Amino acid sequence: MKKLLTLTLAAGLMSTAAWAESVKIGFVTTLTTGAAIIGTDMQNAANLAVEHLGGKAGNLDLEVIFADDGFAPETGKQATDKLVKQDDVDFVTGYIWSHVLLASRKSALDAGKFLISANAGPSQIAGKLCDENFFSTSWQNDQTPMAMGEVLNRQGVKSLYVMAPNYAAGKDMVAGVERTFKGEIVGRDLTKWGADAQLDFSAELAKAKASGADGIFVFYPGAAGGAFIKQYDQAGLKDTLPLYSVFTVDGLSLPKLQAANFQAVLGSRTTQEWDPSLDNAANKRFVADFKAKHGTYPSFYAAQSYDAIMLIASAVAKVGNTEDKDALRAALKAAEFESVRGDFKFGTNNMPVQNFYLREVVADADGTWTTKVVETVFEDHIDSYAAECKM
Amino acid sequence: MDLSLLIIQALNGVQLGLLLFLVASGLTLVFGILDFVNLAHGSLYMLGAFICASLTFLFGNFLWAVLVALPLTGGIGYLVERFVARPLYARNHLDHVLGTFGLILVLDTLAHLIWGPAGIAVPLPHWLDGQIALTETLVIPSFRLLIIGAGLTAAAGLFWLVNYTRLGMLIRAGASNRTMVAALGIDIQTLFALVFALGAMLAGLAGMLIAPITEASIGMGNSIIITAFVVIIVGGIGSMKGAFIAAILIGLIDTMGRSFLDDIFKLAMSPEAAETSAPAVSAMLIYIIMALVLALRPQGLFPPRTR
Numbered sequence: 001m002k003k004l005l006t007l008t009l010a011a012g013l014m015s016t017a018a019w020a021e022s023v024k025i026g027f028v029t030t031l032t033t034g035a036a037i038i039g040t041d042m043q044n045a046a047n048l049a050v051e052h053l054g055g056k057a058g059n060l061d062l063e064v065i066f067a068d069d070g071f072a073p074e075t076g077k078q079a080t081d082k083l084v085k086q087d088d089v090d091f092v093t094g095y096i097w098s099h100v101l102l103a104s105r106k107s108a109l110d111a112g113k114f115l116i117s118a119n120a121g122p123s124q125i126a127g128k129l130c131d132e133n134f135f136s137t138s139w140q141n142d143q144t145p146m147a148m149g150e151v152l153n154r155q156g157v158k159s160l161y162v163m164a165p166n167y168a169a170g171k172d173m174v175a176g177v178e179r180t181f182k183g184e185i186v187g188r189d190l191t192k193w194g195a196d197a198q199l200d201f202s203a204e205l206a207k208a209k210a211s212g213a214d215g216i217f218v219f220y221p222g223a224a225g226g227a228f229i230k231q232y233d234q235a236g237l238k239d240t241l242p243l244y245s246v247f248t249v250d251g252l253s254l255p256k257l258q259a260a261n262f263q264a265v266l267g268s269r270t271t272q273e274w275d276p277s278l279d280n281a282a283n284k285r286f287v288a289d290f291k292a293k294h295g296t297y298p299s300f301y302a303a304q305s306y307d308a309i310m311l312i313a314s315a316v317a318k319v320g321n322t323e324d325k326d327a328l329r330a331a332l333k334a335a336e337f338e339s340v341r342g343d344f345k346f347g348t349n350n351m352p353v354q355n356f357y358l359r360e361v362v363a364d365a366d367g368t369w370t371t372k373v374v375e376t377v378f379e380d381h382i383d384s385y386a387a388e389c390k391m
Numbered sequence: 392m393d394l395s396l397l398i399i400q401a402l403n404g405v406q407l408g409l410l411l412f413l414v415a416s417g418l419t420l421v422f423g424i425l426d427f428v429n430l431a432h433g434s435l436y437m438l439g440a441f442i443c444a445s446l447t448f449l450f451g452n453f454l455w456a457v458l459v460a461l462p463l464t465g466g467i468g469y470l471v472e473r474f475v476a477r478p479l480y481a482r483n484h485l486d487h488v489l490g491t492f493g494l495i496l497v498l499d500t501l502a503h504l505i506w507g508p509a510g511i512a513v514p515l516p517h518w519l520d521g522q523i524a525l526t527e528t529l530v531i532p533s534f535r536l537l538i539i540g541a542g543l544t545a546a547a548g549l550f551w552l553v554n555y556t557r558l559g560m561l562i563r564a565g566a567s568n569r570t571m572v573a574a575l576g577i578d579i580q581t582l583f584a585l586v587f588a589l590g591a592m593l594a595g596l597a598g599m600l601i602a603p604i605t606e607a608s609i610g611m612g613n614s615i616i617i618t619a620f621v622v623i624i625v626g627g628i629g630s631m632k633g634a635f636i637a638a639i640l641i642g643l644i645d646t647m648g649r650s651f652l653d654d655i656f657k658l659a660m661s662p663e664a665a666e667t668s669a670p671a672v673s674a675m676l677i678y679i680i681m682a683l684v685l686a687l688r689p690q691g692l693f694p695p696r697t698r
Contacts, residue, residue, distance in 0.1 A: 031508075032508075033609070033610055034510060034608040034609060034610055034611070036503075036508035036509075036609075037508055037509040037510075039508075040508055040509075166670050166671075188666050189653075189670075190666065190667070190670050191649075191670065192670060192674050196610075196613060196614030199604075199605035199606075199611075200407070200601070200604060200605060202403040202406070202407075202535065202646070203400055203403050203404075203646045203649045203650045204649065204650075206396060206399045206400055206403065206650070207396070207650055210393070210395075210396040210399075223510050223605075223606060223608055226510070226512055226606055227604065227605040227606055230512065230603070230604060230605075230606075231532075231604055233520070234520060234521075234522070234532040234533075234534055234535075234604070235522065235530075235532050236521065236522040236530065236532070252509075256509070256510070256511075256512040256606070257512065259448075259512060259514070260512040260513065260514040260515075261514055262512075
């Protein structure tokens with residue numbers, strides 16, 4: 001009897017091992033439109049992660065399938081549907097934009113797939129819409145501006161003019177800075193966003209200047225960031241209206257700003273959960289190999305995408321297959337992988353509990369413009385929506 | 392709300408209007424005289440910006456780059472006319488739309504292949520990067536003044552061309568009655584090619600002027616082409632005067648809307664409601680104007696005289 005049982009068990013194990021030979025990861029990002037620069041950075045980082053893993057997660061082959069969301073929620077949802085239904089991926093990750101993630105989450109979660117956001121962090125998905133199969137390797141949108149609000153308080157800024165694009169994440173950023181900033185918000189401008197976003201901020205900058213604020217806070221990811229900084233510089237506001245930004249000055253906009261020699265950005269400050277100069281082994285390897293391969297510093301989008309692939313691979317390697325969803329969920333939650341951020345852990349709502357740093361734009365030893373950490377603003381910060389999550 | 396802010400916003404509105412005029416003038420010429428719906432006009436705007444950006448890095452000087460890029464963009468316009476537009480003249484407008492929409496996709500992907508997915512930031516010479524103080528409180532970036540100057544110069548040049556030269560006379564005649572012009576023995580092929588190239592140059596110039604402020608990026612023409620169509624519908628198709636006045640009007644309305652609408656709304660509703668509705672309404676304003684014009688005066692505000 002015992003022999004029969006052992007034989008059946010062995011046969012069962014062998015068959016599952018022979019079945020699940022590869023793990024497929026769907027990666028939804030923006031590969032067309034003006035924002036394609038972000039998507040390409042994330043794609044490069046994901047491919048670098050696969051290369052560092054040797055193309056394998058444990059014993060399974062690792063395959064990443066990229067899909068384009070065209071910077072529009074409806075296209076992102078269609079891309080997610082295709083990955084989930086046609087390609088039958090095991091994990092869905094990527095997602096730059098909060099409105100695309102919010103539109104696509106049902107497609108992935110209802111099909112029982114694991115959804116890992118490598119960038120977007122809308123408040124809804126950290127709070128009321130939290131899900132046991134959703135994880136984030138980025139942050140919740142409000143956290144980075146909350147850190148900036150704290151920095152503004154420490155620097156004695158009393159009044160602030162706020163500008164952000166008019167979509168889910170823009171509103172989260174504004175809400176975030178207003179949560180911690182103790183001074184007065186003298187004006188708020190939400191500008192048109194999307195594939196044909198408003199890129200000429202002349203009217204808004206004139207209003208900001210006339211408001212007499214101590215500083216201006218902006219959130220303009222991607223191409224709009226470069227445009228804003230250029231116009232801010234051309235309006236000569238550097239001394240009268242100091243610039244505090246989140247997600248605007250990064251590894252993607254800095255090379256362009258350097259090529260056009262916009263010196264106004266040197267010395268400006270931003271807050272973020274990661275910096276190319278963070279001192280840990282995983283980050284050193286990631287930044288060095290990325291720079292060697294692509295010639296530029298990776299952006300935070302790239303760092304988060306790299307972490308997402310590493311997280312998924314670590315979970316799959318630990319469990320050994322893609323079938324056991326409960327074990328995979330537990331392995332993902334345990335997050336036992338070498339993050340480029342150093343120590344990595346998830347909170348109750350599957351959002352990371354992490355540090356936020358104040359970073360300054362400087363020129364490195366080779367003269368390339370990049371950022372370095374000035375100080376730690378928050379340690380082990382938990383987002384404000386964790387309490388709303390009923391998990 | 393003080394006077395200097397109002398004047399600055401008015402100047403911003405005029406600047407936007409002049410850029411729109413540069414794009415719309417070419418569009419209205421092509422639509423009015425050639426009766427050709429050219430959706431790819433925005434792509435010519437984009438190509439002008441990219442060519443100028445590349446040449447700026449090649450020559451190290453923005454102004455030289457503009458001077459060289461202008462005839463290059465005109466040449467591309469000629470090629471588009473020769474190979475895409477000419478075979479389609481005899482067909483109906485829907486075929487024009489399909490053909491030029493396809494051309495947009497081709498040119499966007501071509502730009503992606505040549506210049507990559509990222510946009511190109513155009514560096515300006517130092518003297519264009521500063522500000523000019525018109526009075527003590529009125530400070531405007533020098534480059535925006537340059538745009539206003541270039542736009543007005545182009546408008547004046549077009550006005551002279553259309554009203555005081557033989558070519559301009561042929562253009563006006565063609566806008567009024569194309570068949571009669573051909574029947575009178577004018578070489579309509581060359582006229583059309585010249586008009587198309589001129590329109591392309593104007594659109595390219597607009598792209599070159601906006602690129603140092605925002606950046607040269609793929610798909611940048613797709614949003615301005617819609618606004619340009621609104622301008623020519625409001626102004627009257629085929630009319631330069633109409634395009635000029637409508638462009639300035641729409642530029643001013645759009646800029647003033649973005650600047651002051653939330654303050655106006657705050658008088659009638661709560662600050663949060665005002666701040667969320669104002670951007671949406673100000674984006675809609677120009678289309679509301681277009682709808683009004685179409686309802687009340689469908690031929691536009693200043694249509695060319697036709698018999």
